[in-house]
Amino acid sequence: MRFRAKIVDLACLNHFSRVINTIAKLAKTCTLRLTVWKLYFILSDKVANGGASMWCELCQGNFFDEFQMEGVAAEHNEIYLELVPENLSRALKTAQNAKAVKIKLTNKHCPCLRVAVELPSLSSSSRIVTHDIPVRVIPRRIWNDFREPRVPDFDVSIYLPVLKTMKSVVERMKNLSNFIVIEANLSGEMNLKIETDLVSVTTHFKDLRNPPWVSEDACQSSAQDRDLESMAEARIDIKKLQQLLAGQQVNPTKALCNIVSKRIVHFILLHEDVSLQYFIPALA
Amino acid sequence: SRSAFASFLFAPLFFQLYEPRVPTPGTERFRCKVHMKSFLGVFRSLPSLEKSVGKCLILLKPRASRLVLQLHCKYGVTKTHNLAFQECEELQAVFDTQRCSSHLCAPARVLAEAVVHFPLTLAEVTLGTGPGGKISLRNYVEDEAEPSKTMVTELWLAEDEFQSVAVSPGSRITFCLKEFRGLLTFAEASNLPLTIHFDEPGRPVVFTLDDTVLEVHLVLATLSNLESDSQPPLTNGVSHLPAPSDDFPDDLESYMVALETSTSEGGPPSPTFPLRTPQPPPSDPEEEDEEDEEGAVPGTPPHKKFRSLFFGSVLTPGGPGLAPTQEVLAEDSDGEC
Numbered sequence: 001m002r003f004r005a006k007i008v009d010l011a012c013l014n015h016f017s018r019v020i021n022t023i024a025k026l027a028k029t030c031t032l033r034l035t036v037w038k039l040y041f042i043l044s045d046k047v048a049n050g051g052a053s054m055w056c057e058l059c060q061g062n063f064f065d066e067f068q069m070e071g072v073a074a075e076h077n078e079i080y081l082e083l084v085p086e087n088l089s090r091a092l093k094t095a096q097n098a099k100a101v102k103i104k105l106t107n108k109h110c111p112c113l114r115v116a117v118e119l120p121s122l123s124s125s126s127r128i129v130t131h132d133i134p135v136r137v138i139p140r141r142i143w144n145d146f147r148e149p150r151v152p153d154f155d156v157s158i159y160l161p162v163l164k165t166m167k168s169v170v171e172r173m174k175n176l177s178n179f180i181v182i183e184a185n186l187s188g189e190m191n192l193k194i195e196t197d198l199v200s201v202t203t204h205f206k207d208l209r210n211p212p213w214v215s216e217d218a219c220q221s222s223a224q225d226r227d228l229e230s231m232a233e234a235r236i237d238i239k240k241l242q243q244l245l246a247g248q249q250v251n252p253t254k255a256l257c258n259i260v261s262k263r264i265v266h267f268i269l270l271h272e273d274v275s276l277q278y279f280i281p282a283l284a
Numbered sequence: 285s286r287s288a289f290a291s292f293l294f295a296p297l298f299f300q301l302y303e304p305r306v307p308t309p310g311t312e313r314f315r316c317k318v319h320m321k322s323f324l325g326v327f328r329s330l331p332s333l334e335k336s337v338g339k340c341l342i343l344l345k346p347r348a349s350r351l352v353l354q355l356h357c358k359y360g361v362t363k364t365h366n367l368a369f370q371e372c373e374e375l376q377a378v379f380d381t382q383r384c385s386s387h388l389c390a391p392a393r394v395l396a397e398a399v400v401h402f403p404l405t406l407a408e409v410t411l412g413t414g415p416g417g418k419i420s421l422r423n424y425v426e427d428e429a430e431p432s433k434t435m436v437t438e439l440w441l442a443e444d445e446f447q448s449v450a451v452s453p454g455s456r457i458t459f460c461l462k463e464f465r466g467l468l469t470f471a472e473a474s475n476l477p478l479t480i481h482f483d484e485p486g487r488p489v490v491f492t493l494d495d496t497v498l499e500v501h502l503v504l505a506t507l508s509n510l511e512s513d514s515q516p517p518l519t520n521g522v523s524h525l526p527a528p529s530d531d532f533p534d535d536l537e538s539y540m541v542a543l544e545t546s547t548s549e550g551g552p553p554s555p556t557f558p559l560r561t562p563q564p565p566p567s568d569p570e571e572e573d574e575e576d577e578e579g580a581v582p583g584t585p586p587h588k589k590f591r592s593l594f595f596g597s598v599l600t601p602g603g604p605g606l607a608p609t610q611e612v613l614a615e616d617s618d619g620e621c
Binding site for chain 2: 084091128129
């Protein structure tokens with residue numbers, strides 16, 4: 001089992017750092033799945049996370065100049081590691097003008113991801129800073145816990161409003177309440193609502209469009225015969241929503257959410273080479 | 285906690301005007317202390333001070349027990365601050381940089397650029413000397429923290445980045461990063477090279493900045509050997525290559541075999557390899573006594589591990605007479621208890 005990768009291009013490095021920063025905001029600990037073509041950051045829906053789960057997928061070719069991965073076995077050519085993404089974020093934080101960043105899985109005293117940052121320096125040799133990030137290797141028998149979540153059988157799917165606006169609304173609402181209701185319909189309307197003993201606040205968004213999902217096997221029937229004006233709603237932990245929005249440093253190409261009334265809200269944020277899905281369960 | 289000492293000595297030439305007080309015959313030199321917050325409050329916003337203040341007058345009014353700071357500003361405005369002071373004993377850590385076995389001198393910028401890779405919350409850092417004159421900096425992982433869960437950051441500085449390097453190889457000291465950062469900020473701003481004098485672990489490290497009119501010393505306690513040995517060994521302690529080499533075992537095959545054949549139901553235990561080698565009990569009875577005597581000195585976090593016997597106590601007048609069992613690292617000239 002081996003893993004080595006290298007980033008030489010500064011733009012790729014910045015982009016990768018931004019992805020890691022976003023992940024670090026969403027999960028204290030998460031699973032990194034390495035395959036030949038892709039990297040995945042996975043958070044499965046355990047009680048400890050408040051039931052939220054995450055699936056983030058990157059094509060390694062868009063970030064790394066070199067990428068060598070030899071998995072656990074020939075027929076299971078993948079590696080699953082558990083790590084603290086904040087550590088990776090910190091390691092990359094001061095690498096912004098690096099000549100190269102190498103990442104390697106090592107096992108000196110315990111399994112670590114060694115991030116070696118080569119920086120320009122005035123001396124004859126480059127400055128090299130190494131960060132040893134401890135990881136836990138996840139054994140094959142529990143890989144099933146980390147499968148890609150299915151798109152739920154949603155009631156309404158709608159594009160999100162401009163994230164910056166949505167973020168500032170949610171941040172202010174967070175000061176007033178711990179829970180927020182997201183509701184939306186198939187006419188491009190979305191409301192964000194909070195209600196406390198003293199005050200209730202609703203922000204209305206309209207003219208958002210509804211993404212045209214192509215149903216694979218007519219399984220999206222719950223959405224097809226739906227009254228266009230009828231709102232699907234879910235009451236969720238406001239902090240989780242705020243963390244998701246705060247972690248978005250660059251505007252995604254596409255941002256949408258799927259609401260299963262009173263069950264779950266499924267957010268999909270797509271950038272050119274990164275896709276992020278975040279599931280927030282509804283509370284009573 | 286007696287684990288740090290700093291002094292900024294300004295020569296008369298630093299000032300536009302310097303009129304020392306004529307001491308009354310038979311009395312000692314005058315010494316006083318003022319509240320840091322009060323003093324800093326006068327110079328709160330440097331940029332605006334630079335624009336508006338023409339000169340600053342510092343006056344001592346002993347009969348009124350006041351230290352007067354008078355800022356003469358533009359447009360005829362004068363701001364007078366009267367700070368209360370307290371007379372105090374002389375506090376001077378006695379140290380001799382000549383007795384240190386290792387000396388390093390570098391522009392402050394080089395060191396500032398090095399410490400930027402460590403998080404601001406990091407308490408202690410370990411400075412080490414390696415093969416080829418290379419100097420390493422590494423974050424210190426406290427014993428209480430789990431080694432298999434803590435990220436370790438290390439970097440190496442080449443000999444040619446320093447103005448001078450005179451060190452004994454294989455030496456290593458751990459000291460408080462926060463205080464060091466403070467000095468670095470000042471050194472960078474004043475564009476002065478920083479000299480580091482150090483010796484064995486446990487002996488204080490001395491940082492100096494030298495100018496024609498200003499002499500700055502920062503003396504910090506360092507972790508003694510007993511604690512610092514429990515750290516993971518420096519990556520290149522025995523390597524022949526100066527830079528972190530690529531030949532670390534990156535094949536986790538054997539590890540995976542152990543993982544797959546593990547019989548525990550709930551998944552494998554966290555892979556913690558024992559990092560600490562069993563420590564022989566301290567053989568030096570003197571050291572043991574000191575630790576017990578000093579006991580728990582309340583203070584900043586590193587206190588309980590650092591040698592707090594930083595300022596020896598002087599019991600007999602007329603000079604530093606020391607109890608024979610005490611080992612004093614830096615004596616003070618008066619008793620400050």
